[in-house]
Amino acid sequence: MRTSISRISALGAALVAAVGLTACGGGGQDSPTALVVAPGAVVARVGDTAITGATLSHWISVLNQEAATHGSGSSLALQHQALSFLVSAAWLIGEAADRGQAVSGTEVDRRFQQKSRESFPGGEHELDEFLKGTGQTVADLKLKIGVELASARMLRALKSSEPGVSATQVAAYYQQNKSRFEIHERRDVELVEVKTEAAAKQAKKEIEGGKSIAKMSPYRETIERYSGVGGPAAPRIEAAIFAAKPNVLTGPLKLHYVYSVFVFRRAAPAVQKPLAEVEGSIRAQLLTEQHQRTITEFADALERRWTPQTDCRPGFVVRQCRQYKGPQPSTPEDPFTLD
DSSP states (O other): OOOTTGGGGGGOTTHHHHSOTTTTOTTOOSOSSOOOOOTTSEEEEETTEEEEHHHHHHHHHHHHHHHHHHTOOOHHHHHHHHHHHHHHHHHHHHHHHHTTOOOOHHHHHHHHHHHHHHHOTTOHHHHHHHHHHHTOOHHHHHHHHHHHHHHHHHHHHHHHTSOOOOHHHHHHHHHHTGGGGEEOOEEEEEEEEESSHHHHHHHHHHHHTTOOHHHHOOOEEEEETTOOOSGGGHHHHHHHHHHSOBTOEEEEEEETTEEEEEEEEEEEOOEEOOHHHHHHHHHHHHHHHHHHHHHHHHHHHHHHHHGGGEEEOTTOOOTTSTTOOSOOOSSOOOTTSOO
């Protein structure tokens, strides 16, 4: 569920991609319905950061406004989503600060002004209309901008710490996956396709009588062995094409919903792409896999570090809380794309 809070695309599409409102949302376990607490009561504490009933109620209200628009969202689900967002934001901001990647208020203000000018050319009036329509405040937008900036800094830091991919690794991957870099045998065929078997037999008779298949149909196709295309009939079609002899009329053969006669004209043998040709794509793939491992390791470390520092009041327990006893995901969630 992407809420109007995610619609901060008006103020930067990546804001809630950094910390999604539905992040870790499943799993509040203490109450079948949302609870109400005094505005000043602390419902959760992340390290030294307290999340009060007033803050949580505000974000629930924002989510509820969006849920009303889309006709979905129970009160308990909205409570979980709002609290998960606030906890995730506290985790990321706290982690960034501890890693020397803290974002100053001045930086947040500067980015806010920049995004406001870009997204609301009508000025403050247009911004006010947006805030009224979503139930948000300027402080809300700045919170998410702060998370966006902190996340971007951490991602850059993580990226810079990666060792890169060596030529040896690229060569090893190529040797272990040679079949992925093979261009299979290909055959060029000329086909006549008709709706009935009788029509296909008639076409074959005419071609055998001297009529040019090229004049009967301009349809030509290059078929690659093991292409895997063509639906359930593909293996039979492919087998017929690759069993055919050059320049010999073959058919009729039912191809999908039509009947065909064809002539195999030219063949291109299988070719192994050299390492030099595919080195760039292999390196890019290995770098992507390396970065994903870095993110996974970071997410795991983030949970191990911050879960013990996240205390939640009974009735307000979400998955990030140390009191949470429910099921855990098989792999850590990406803290930068928790939506």
